[in-house]
Amino acid sequence: MPETYAGFDWDAGNRAKCQKHGVTIPEIEALFSEPLLIVPDATHSKSETRIRALGRTGAGRMIFLVFTTRLKGGRRVVRPISARYMHGKEVATYEKENPEL
Numbered sequence: 336m337p338e339t340y341a342g343f344d345w346d347a348g349n350r351a352k353c354q355k356h357g358v359t360i361p362e363i364e365a366l367f368s369e370p371l372l373i374v375p376d377a378t379h380s381k382s383e384t385r386i387r388a389l390g391r392t393g394a395g396r397m398i399f400l401v402f403t404t405r406l407k408g409g410r411r412v413v414r415p416i417s418a419r420y421m422h423g424k425e426v427a428t429y430e431k432e433n434p435e436l
Contacts, residue, residue, distance in 0.1 A: 340367065341410035349415055356419035358398055363418050366390040366398060370436045372429065376401060385416065389429055391436075397421040397429065 343364055353363060369390055376385040388400045401416045421429065429436075 339411075340404065340413045342412045344405055344407060344412045344414040353400075353415050353418040358418040358420060362392045362396070362398065363400060363415050365393060366400060367413065369393075372433055372436060389421070389433075397426045399425070 345360070350360065354360070366388065369392075371388045371390040374387045374389075376387045383403050383405075385401055385403050388402065389397065390400070391397055397420065398418055399421050400418045403414050403416060404411050405414050406412075
């Protein structure tokens, strides 16, 4: 991943939304230590830049994550917005289009 982040910005709102589909906080944070497919998500937010990330957990589960970045105390942090496990068809498409990941 080309950019390095100093940590994560969690609160009750984004924790609940990310865990709603069974994805754990440690899984989300661990995604950033693995290769990710990063895609801009310009259509879903006008006030801040949103990013979509597709990646694999250490256990091999594929995760779809939407996040933004923010400056907190002069450090760039990741603020997860939503996360879910990818469906079978999505995984197949991802693996076909990104064999290097």
